[in-house]
Amino acid sequence: MKKNMGWKELWHGDSVPAGTAKEFQTGDWRSERPVFCAENCIHCYFCWIYCPDSAITLDENKKVSGIDYRYCKGCGICDVECPTKKDKRAITMEAERK
Numbered sequence: 001m002k003k004n005m006g007w008k009e010l011w012h013g014d015s016v017p018a019g020t021a022k023e024f025q026t027g028d029w030r031s032e033r034p035v036f037c038a039e040n041c042i043h044c045y046f047c048w049i050y051c052p053d054s055a056i057t058l059d060e061n062k063k064v065s066g067i068d069y070r071y072c073k074g075c076g077i078c079d080v081e082c083p084t085k086k087d088k089r090a091i092t093m094e095a096e097r098k
């Protein structure tokens, strides 16, 4: 298996060895992308806990710093779980620009 191969290079119905999810960059699945606004973030870590792709990034102080779009597949769970209020959202989903 090549390093950082795309998921489209897998055979239909193929399986991959356990512990290799990091090798498959699923960012091109997205039709929408989460956009992070640091000034509205209250550092609750809900997005980091719930993201199924570990695509929420932390900075050197262990605070949420953004999204790793190589792996974010745009599921929107981080947006749903983020507790910030409507007019001060820390994460909002936007249409993906291809």
Ligand code: SF4
Pocket: 034, 050, 051, 052, 053, 054, 055, 056, 067, 071, 072, 073, 074, 075, 076, 077, 078, 079
């Ligand atoms: S949209 Fe989904 S995959 Fe992307 S950062 Fe949010 S929870 Fe993770």
Ligand code: SF4
Pocket: 040, 041, 042, 043, 044, 045, 046, 047, 048, 064, 078, 081, 082, 083, 084, 090, 091
């Ligand atoms: S869920 Fe929202 S408020 Fe909480 S750390 Fe993530 S972006 Fe910040």
